[in-house]
Amino acid sequence: MAINTLLTPKSVVKNLLDELRKVDNPQVLRKLNCENKKTEIIDFIVNNRWGCDPLVENVIPFSIRPAFRAERYVSDSSCVYLPWRDKIENNSKNRNKILKAIPSVGRIVIDDGESPPRFAGTGWLVFHPNTNAIVVTNCHVAVQFAEIKFGDYQFKNKNSYPIRVGIDFSYGPELIEENFVEFTEILYMDMYKEPDIAFFRIEHRNGLNAIELDLKPIKANTTEVVTIGFPGADENPTPFDTFIDHDYCIKRVSPGMILEIRDEENLIEHDCSTSPGSSGSVILNLKTGKAVGIHDENLAGSYGVAVSAQKMNDVVNSI
Numbered sequence: 001m002a003i004n005t006l007l008t009p010k011s012v013v014k015n016l017l018d019e020l021r022k023v024d025n026p027q028v029l030r031k032l033n034c035e036n037k038k039t040e041i042i043d044f045i046v047n048n049r050w051g052c053d054p055l056v057e058n059v060i061p062f063s064i065r066p067a068f069r070a071e072r073y074v075s076d077s078s079c080v081y082l083p084w085r086d087k088i089e090n091n092s093k094n095r096n097k098i099l100k101a102i103p104s105v106g107r108i109v110i111d112d113g114e115s116p117p118r119f120a121g122t123g124w125l126v127f128h129p130n131t132n133a134i135v136v137t138n139c140h141v142a143v144q145f146a147e148i149k150f151g152d153y154q155f156k157n158k159n160s161y162p163i164r165v166g167i168d169f170s171y172g173p174e175l176i177e178e179n180f181v182e183f184t185e186i187l188y189m190d191m192y193k194e195p196d197i198a199f200f201r202i203e204h205r206n207g208l209n210a211i212e213l214d215l216k217p218i219k220a221n222t223t224e225v226v227t228i229g230f231p232g233a234d235e236n237p238t239p240f241d242t243f244i245d246h247d248y249c250i251k252r253v254s255p256g257m258i259l260e261i262r263d264e265e266n267l268i269e270h271d272c273s274t275s276p277g278s279s280g281s282v283i284l285n286l287k288t289g290k291a292v293g294i295h296d297e298n299l300a301g302s303y304g305v306a307v308s309a310q311k312m313n314d315v316v317n318s319i
Contacts, residue, residue: 065273070251071171097289105228106169112158122229122280127210137280142198153186173249195307213309214290223258224286232277266311
């Protein structure tokens with residue numbers, strides 16, 4: 001995900017510049033060649049000279065919008081570097097909110113019994129007043145294994161045999177059977193209209209907390225968030241591939257900011273680092289520990305788009 005200053009509010013660019021000046025991660029500095037290179041990169045952003053230098057394209061987004069391995073974050077938060085150290089490592093309240101949500105996010109897995117299980121996207125346990133066993137993901141993820149036929153929701157078959165599909169709550173990338181929970185029912189999906197969300201029922205699993213939806217108003221350019229999901233490989237190589245050392249389908253925590261709230265469309269924009277596979281990731285409000293939305297897609301490589309918690313709540317209440 002590149003940061004396009006032509007599409008990004010000036011206040012956000014200023015925040016990014018402030019954050020870049022604080023970056024101290026050795027891996028990032030190596031990719032910058034030397035720390036003094038930061039001054040040159042800052043100049044590129046300030047003067048809207050984006051795209052003039054491959055080094056800028058490859059480094060800036062992920063030095064200030066990183067994607068930490070969730071497993072390492074749980075056991076050793078020293079992987080967090082400035083400017084996020086004070087926000088999601090040293091701040092115990094924020095850290096505890098992230099730690100509580102991480103186990104409730106998993107990979108959507110399709111198993112047709114013939115080839116190795118296939119990763120389809122990200123999903124998570126969403127709070128429902130009557131059950132703790134509902135998983136939400138994107139509809140464009142769900143259509144890989146579910147459909148509407150003759151007016152009914154159905155799981156797809158392969159060669160007349162039903163496929164097994166569900167969610168694996170482990171860190172990845174390999175499927176761990178004891179952490180896999182099969183989908184038992186399709187509760188909602190609509191392939192022909194928005195919002196791009198789908199809900200599935202699973203058997204109740206002890207020890208997992210459903211993530212609540214944050215229905216209070218949020219503000220653009222001030223609401224700090226993290227996405228938790230499983231970034232995968234793109235069809236075409238991107239800077240993100242290099243920055244995560246090509247470790248795909250691993251649960252990651254990606255901090256960022258809400259950029260814009262599009263109330264009429266029930267959408268929000270954010271700048272967390274994501275890639276294919278991140279579809280369905282929870283967007284967690286650091287202040288409340290609740291979900292402000294579900295990641296849907298990236299647009300023009302410059303920002304992410306998510307379905308708002310308010311719209312998700314409307315559908316959840318209709319189930």
